[in-house]
Amino acid sequence: MKIALVGIGKIALDQHVPALQASPDWELVATVSRNGTVDGVEAFTDLSAMLAARSDIRVVSLCMPPMARTDYALTALRAGRYVMLEKPPAATLSACDMLAEAARRARVGIFATWHSREARMVATAKDWLAGKKIKSGQITWREDVRKWHPGQDWVFETGGMGVFDPGINALSILTEILPDPVQVLQARLEVPANRQTPIAAQIAFSDNISADFDWRQEGPQTWTIEIVTDAGTLSLQNGGADMTIDGASCAAPEAALSGEYPRLYSRMAELVHAGQSELDTRPMALVADCFVIGDRISVDPFHF
Amino acid sequence: MKIALVGIGKIALDQHVPALQASPDWELVATVSRNGTVDGVEAFTDLSAMLAARSDIRVVSLCMPPMARTDYALTALRAGRYVMLEKPPAATLSACDMLAEAARRARVGIFATWHSREARMVATAKDWLAGKKIKSGQITWREDVRKWHPGQDWVFETGGMGVFDPGINALSILTEILPDPVQVLQARLEVPANRQTPIAAQIAFSDNISADFDWRQEGPQTWTIEIVTDAGTLSLQNGGADMTIDGASCAAPEAALSGEYPRLYSRMAELVHAGQSELDTRPMALVADCFVIGDRISVDPFHF
Numbered sequence: 001m002k003i004a005l006v007g008i009g010k011i012a013l014d015q016h017v018p019a020l021q022a023s024p025d026w027e028l029v030a031t032v033s034r035n036g037t038v039d040g041v042e043a044f045t046d047l048s049a050m051l052a053a054r055s056d057i058r059v060v061s062l063c064m065p066p067m068a069r070t071d072y073a074l075t076a077l078r079a080g081r082y083v084m085l086e087k088p089p090a091a092t093l094s095a096c097d098m099l100a101e102a103a104r105r106a107r108v109g110i111f112a113t114w115h116s117r118e119a120r121m122v123a124t125a126k127d128w129l130a131g132k133k134i135k136s137g138q139i140t141w142r143e144d145v146r147k148w149h150p151g152q153d154w155v156f157e158t159g160g161m162g163v164f165d166p167g168i169n170a171l172s173i174l175t176e177i178l179p180d181p182v183q184v185l186q187a188r189l190e191v192p193a194n195r196q197t198p199i200a201a202q203i204a205f206s207d208n209i210s211a212d213f214d215w216r217q218e219g220p221q222t223w224t225i226e227i228v229t230d231a232g233t234l235s236l237q238n239g240g241a242d243m244t245i246d247g248a249s250c251a252a253p254e255a256a257l258s259g260e261y262p263r264l265y266s267r268m269a270e271l272v273h274a275g276q277s278e279l280d281t282r283p284m285a286l287v288a289d290c291f292v293i294g295d296r297i298s299v300d301p302f303h304f
Numbered sequence: 305m306k307i308a309l310v311g312i313g314k315i316a317l318d319q320h321v322p323a324l325q326a327s328p329d330w331e332l333v334a335t336v337s338r339n340g341t342v343d344g345v346e347a348f349t350d351l352s353a354m355l356a357a358r359s360d361i362r363v364v365s366l367c368m369p370p371m372a373r374t375d376y377a378l379t380a381l382r383a384g385r386y387v388m389l390e391k392p393p394a395a396t397l398s399a400c401d402m403l404a405e406a407a408r409r410a411r412v413g414i415f416a417t418w419h420s421r422e423a424r425m426v427a428t429a430k431d432w433l434a435g436k437k438i439k440s441g442q443i444t445w446r447e448d449v450r451k452w453h454p455g456q457d458w459v460f461e462t463g464g465m466g467v468f469d470p471g472i473n474a475l476s477i478l479t480e481i482l483p484d485p486v487q488v489l490q491a492r493l494e495v496p497a498n499r500q501t502p503i504a505a506q507i508a509f510s511d512n513i514s515a516d517f518d519w520r521q522e523g524p525q526t527w528t529i530e531i532v533t534d535a536g537t538l539s540l541q542n543g544g545a546d547m548t549i550d551g552a553s554c555a556a557p558e559a560a561l562s563g564e565y566p567r568l569y570s571r572m573a574e575l576v577h578a579g580q581s582e583l584d585t586r587p588m589a590l591v592a593d594c595f596v597i598g599d600r601i602s603v604d605p606f607h608f
Contacts, residue, residue, distance in 0.1 A: 094589050094590050181398065183399040285401065289397055292465070
């Protein structure tokens with residue numbers, strides 16, 4: 001199937017293009033980007049121009065920041081194209097509703113991807129947790145914003161979500177692997193005095209699950225989810241790449257070796273063939289809940 | 305059908321009890337409340353005790369603040385009872401997901417009411433707007449918090465939602481009457497320096513719709529929604545009780561004369577007969593979006 005890629009930046013070149021070029025399902029035939037291009041692929045700078053010129057392209061994949069992405073996605077959907085989106089699917093939940101409605105009306109599908117759910121051991125963790133009783137859980141997601149977003153002030157502006165930008169990856173895994181829904185009971189948001197969005201957050205969920213998100217961790221970075229059940233303790237480490245049960249390492253399934261983006265594009269091919277959408281907004285709802293019921297604490301100003 | 309009412313405070317005695325007593329569908333046979341009772345109706349102080357003692361009661365209506373309401377609703381749903389809730393359905397969107405899932409698993413229904421949608425002219429406004437093109441809109445929801453919530457500090461604590469407590473009523477009407485979904489594009493939240501939640505908010509939605517929520521209006525109170533279309537201007541006044549088209553008053557339909565709560569209980573009877581749920585979280589999603597992407601401006605401290 002022919003596909004167009006919109007937004008040719010670092011993530012597109014590092015992940016999307018190699019995944020598409022290695023895929024038996026896809027043929028990358030157009031790009032849309034103000035600056036970036038891909039060798040040998042027809043390049044456009046305007047989405048509407050591409051849609052008008054290339055009615056043979058049924059699928060559009062967007063890899064651009066969430067604030068602008070919604071208009072692009074609506075344009076593509078209304079032109080009758082299937083759309084695939086980077087996480088989060090939009091800056092707001094109401095924008096997600098508009099996307100879902102636009103897809104329904106145009107009778108096409110939309111796939112809102114959560115790339116962390118494709119980390120190597122996530123599916124294995126989900127299978128292991130099925131049917132077990134959750135006693136407690138601890139999410140630790142601590143990284144250095146200066147390392148991952150050097151000088152990017154937008155991450156601290158409203159709409160950038162602050163530390164929830166990486167934190168939502170943990171929540172996308174949590175909502176995927178748990179057998180039952182969770183709710184946010186309490187949250188504490190640490191907001192630098194000179195910024196709009198939190199640099200750290202502590203969250204209490206139901207089922208005694210808690211989360212510690214922090215963007216101030218220098219040195220080793222931590223992305224772990226530990227779930228204590230009535231039948232042992234599961235620990236996902238390195239963002240879902242590794243997993244232990246009661247301290248013993250688990251082997252990765254063969255299907256997991258293909259990598260996050262190849263699996264996402266393989267799933268997109270399935271959705272297009274079936275004429276279906278996959279737009280799970282639960283990770284965004286958990287983040288929004290933290291903003292609505294969270295106490296905001298002013299902390300030291302942050303400078304890159 | 306037999307029904308139990310949980311939370312016997314002012315709203316229960318002013319609205320729910322008269323509506324139930326006048327209804328041909330319902331028989332109020334039990335109450336659950338720490339303090340309140342209804343003459344001639346069996347009174348419990350504990351929900352679980354009521355559920356255990358009265359397996360003949362299939363339906364439970366909750367009129368209590370949102371933070372505590374979710375646990376009560378989950379308890380009733382898991383005991384296999386239909387549940388009706390005051391607005392908002394919960395303090396968080398993730399709690400709404402849990403309620404929906406609990407209802408599905410127990411094979412019962414849940415009705416999350418939005419009482420403002422039952423205001424006299426809302427259905428008429430919805431019918432008039434169907435098929436028209438929206439050019440712009442203006443919501444003005446200005447009231448005096450000292451008059452409506454005298455001394456109630458909880459409205460300014462997190463979870464209380466601040467000025468969105470009345471504002472969500474406007475959003476419940478907006479999402480009901482518009483033919484298409486809207487998204488939040490920008491928001492400005494005015495938060496008193498000594499409080500956690502906004503006392504005023506200005507919101508920009510798609511379709512050139514804007515909202516002005518303010519809890520500092522003394523004197524006359526304003527609850528209007530004006531929608532400009534390609535075929536004239538609709539104005540809903542007094543929270544949906546009155547309506548004009550291009551300035552000319554519209555007559556209320558006969559069905560609208562029964563009042564908000566009688567109509568809600570009539571709808572609940574239909575849902576129970578059909579074994580269905582109605583849980584529309586769009587008004588909550590719009591509020592959450594404002595908290596996520598809204599800029600917070602510190603304003604003068606507020607004291608009752």
